Every structure is written in C-alpha cells, then in structure tokens.
Amino acid sequence: MNLLDVRNLCVRYGSEQTGVLAVDTVDLRIGQGEFVGLAGESGCGKTTLAMAIPNLLPEGATVVSGSVTFDGQDITHASEETLNSIRWKEISVIFQGALNALNPVKSVGWQIAEPMLAHDSGLSDKDALARARELLDAVGISKSRSSAYPHEFSGGMRQRVMIAMALACKPKLVIADEPITALDVMTQAQILDLLRSLSSSFDLSLLLISHDLSVLADTCDRVQVMYAGKAVESGSAETIFASADSSESAAHPYTNRLLKSYPNILHERVFIDGIPGYPPDLSLPQTGCRFAARCDQVQSVCRTQEPALIELHTNHFVACHFAEQVSR
Ligand SMILES: Nc1ncnc2c1ncn2[C@@H]1O[C@H](COP(=O)(O)OP(=O)(O)O)[C@@H](O)[C@H]1O
Numbered sequence: 442m443n444l445l446d447v448r449n450l451c452v453r454y455g456s457e458q459t460g461v462l463a464v465d466t467v468d469l470r471i472g473q474g475e476f477v478g479l480a481g482e483s484g485c486g487k488t489t490l491a492m493a494i495p496n497l498l499p500e501g502a503t504v505v506s507g508s509v510t511f512d513g514q515d516i517t518h519a520s521e522e523t524l525n526s527i528r529w530k531e532i533s534v535i536f537q538g539a540l541n542a543l544n545p546v547k548s549v550g551w552q553i554a555e556p557m558l559a560h561d562s563g564l565s566d567k568d569a570l571a572r573a574r575e576l577l578d579a580v581g582i583s584k585s586r587s588s589a590y591p592h593e594f595s596g597g598m599r600q601r602v603m604i605a606m607a608l609a610c611k612p613k614l615v616i617a618d619e620p621i622t623a624l625d626v627m628t629q630a631q632i633l634d635l636l637r638s639l640s641s642s643f644d645l646s647l648l649l650i651s652h653d654l655s656v657l658a659d660t661c662d663r664v665q666v667m668y669a670g671k672a673v674e675s676g677s678a679e680t681i682f683a684s685a686d687s688s689e690s691a692a693h694p695y696t697n698r699l700l701k702s703y704p705n706i707l708h709e710r711v712f713i714d715g716i717p718g719y720p721p722d723l724s725l726p727q728t729g730c731r732f733a734a735r736c737d738q739v740q741s742v743c744r745t746q747e748p749a750l751i752e753l754h755t756n757h758f759v760a761c762h763f764a765e766q767v768s769r
C-alpha cells in the first residue's frame with residue numbers, strides 16, 4: 442500500500458464559470474520511505490497539488506473531484522479536526538518561501554519545540570526543548586545554538602531549522618515546497634545532502650518540489666513532471682535522468698527541455714537552453730496537448746487531441762502522442 446495515494450485530483454481557483462483548474466485530473470503516489478520529486482515551471486500547479494494533500498489550500502480553492510488517501514484513510518474531505526490531528530504529526534509542510542517565516546522574537550529551540558507541545562499534551566517543556574536540541578543536531582546545527590534567534594542564522598541555517606521543525610512530530614510524510622530556491626548554490630547542495638541523509642535516520646517519505654529538475658536528481662527515487670496543471674511524465678529518477686541513448690529515458694519533450702533548462706548544481710555544467718514561450722493561460726479552454734505551442738516536435742494531432750498518460754514502460758508514464766519516438 443502506498444503511504445499517499447492521490448487519484449484524479451482536480452483543484453480549481455475561483456468559480457466554476459470563470460475559475461482556473463490549476464490541478465487537472467492528477468495522480469500522485471508516494472510509497473513508504475520513498476522520496477518523490479515534483480517538477481515543472483512556475484505556475485504549473487505543483488504547490489496547489491501539494492497543498493491539497495493536507496488541505497492547506499488558500500481561500501477560493503476547491504477540490505472539485507478526485508481523492509487523497511493517506512496511510513489508508515480517505516482524507517479528501519476530512520473535517521478540520523481530523524486534519525489537525527494529521528498535520529505536523531503525520532504530514533508536515535515546509536512552505537514555499539518559508540525561509541523568512543520564523544518568528545524573530547523566539548529562540549529557534551522554542552520554535553521547534555512548539556509543534557511538539559501543541560500535539561502532545563503529556564510532553565513537558567523541558568523534554569520538548571531537549572528533543573528540539575536533538576533535532577538541531579540532526580540537521581547539522583550545534584545544540585548549543587538552540588537559544589539563538591533566527592536573525593543570528595544564515596539562510597541555509599534557517600532552512601535547516603525549518604527542516605528540524607518539520608521533523609519535530611516525527612511525521613511520516615514531509616512536503617518540502619522549493620526548500621532550496623532562495624539559497625546560494627553551495628548551500629543548496631548542502632541542504633539536499635541533509636535531506637538525503639535524513640531518509641536513513643528518520644523513517645520518512647518526502648515530496649520535494651522544485652522548478653529545477655536537476656535538484657531532484659540525486660535526492661529522489663521517483664520524479665513527476667507537471668505542465669499546465671497536468672502530470673505529463675513520471676518515472677524513476679534513474680529513468681528520468683538517464684542519458685538520451687539509454688534504453689529508457691525521459692520521453693516527454695517538456696521533460697527533456699526542462700532537463701536542459703537549468704545548470705545542474707551537482708554535476709557537470711552544461712549549456713543552458715531555456716524553453717521559449719510560456720505555459721498556456723488556464724482560464725481559457727484547452728484543446729490538444731498543452732505543451733503543443735512550445736514543443737519543437739509538434740505535429741498536427743497534438744493541437745487537436747489531448748494525449749493520455751500512458752505507461753510507456755513499467756512505472757514510467759508519459760502523456761505525449763509521440764512518446765516512443767521523441768528525439769532528445
Ligand atoms: N491563491 C490563488 N488564487 C488564484 N489562483 C492561484 C492561486 N494560487 C495559484 N493560483 C494559480 O494556479 C496555478 C498554479 O499555481 P501553483 O500551484 O502555485 O504553481 P507552482 O507551484 O507550480 O508554481 C497558477 O496558474 C496560478 O496563477
């Protein structure tokens with residue numbers, strides 16, 4: 442059984458008539474202990490999909506259809522009470538742009554201890570603080586700094602504090618939305634190293650979101666790529682990052698363009714080739730493949746027929762009419 446099983450999820454912002462379907466019939470599965478990467482340009486619906494899981498969607502967003510099953514329980518329309526018992530304890534979230542969300546007037550130790558105290562009435566302040574210090578140690582910050590304030594830390598250190606906070610209540614799933622985007626390249630690599638190392642010391646599943654595919658390469662077991670509200674490809678990291686002449690590699694033209702769009706922070710630096718144009722305006726009706734207008738391998742069928750997400754190889758799904766023959 443998967444720890445997380447999202448099926449056919451549709452999330453809309455605004456009304457049925459004028460709203461935008463930001464997530465359109467998307468599946469997402471995460472196994473126990475699995476690290477899954479979610480990629481795609483800004484505006485493709487990554488955050489919306491992720492926030493729909495613990496129902497932390499902003500006002501105006503509606504889960505129109507589909508289901509979210511977590512640890513065997515359908516939580517799609519769970520009550521606030523049920524969701525409150527799940528958030529932090531079962532599923533924790535490192536929000537996009539949260540680096541500056543730490544409380545400036547509370548020590549980091551206290552900020553890590555607070556969710557533990559809120560979710561465990563039997564825990565003493567002293568024990569919560571002791572565990573906060575252990576967590577700081579686990580994320581590479583000296584225990585002695587637990588009484589320091591956020592302004593005394595660099596951006597990378599603050600992100601480590603956020604990660605410690607996310608781990609505080611021993612959740613089964615951590616959702617990390619662009620956790621390294623605001624950091625410099627060296628610090629990015631260190632935070633990715635940290636996330637990887639935590640997988641062995643904590644029994645953890647991770648949904649790691651990034652607009653930059655290369656960030657997910659060495660951190661994730663599996664990768665799902667979104668484009669304009671749709672899942673266009675998903676497969677093992679091995680497949681997605683395989684070189685083009687391998688027997689199996691990324692098959693969607695969008696994934697392939699995305700792979701060439703960012704410098705790989707961990708490997709050989711290659712020429713960066715951005716994707717011309719922009720994702721479509723989802724407030725307008727969509728026909729055909731949503732990537733057609735930007736695809737260098739577009740054919741006439743792409744403009745009229747929406748490609749289904751098919752299983753090209755075992756556990757490798759692609760939504761492209763020409764998945765088997767795209768050139769890379
Ligand atoms: N609070 C909101 N209200 C209305 N539309 C939104 C809101 N948040 C996101 N959207 C729209 O939903 C789409 C997906 O956004 P988002 O999930 O944030 O994408 P990503 O995380 O991939 O950048 C975008 O087109 C965006 O304009």
Ligand SMILES: [Mg+2]
Binds near residue numbers: 487537
């Ligand atoms: Mg986002």
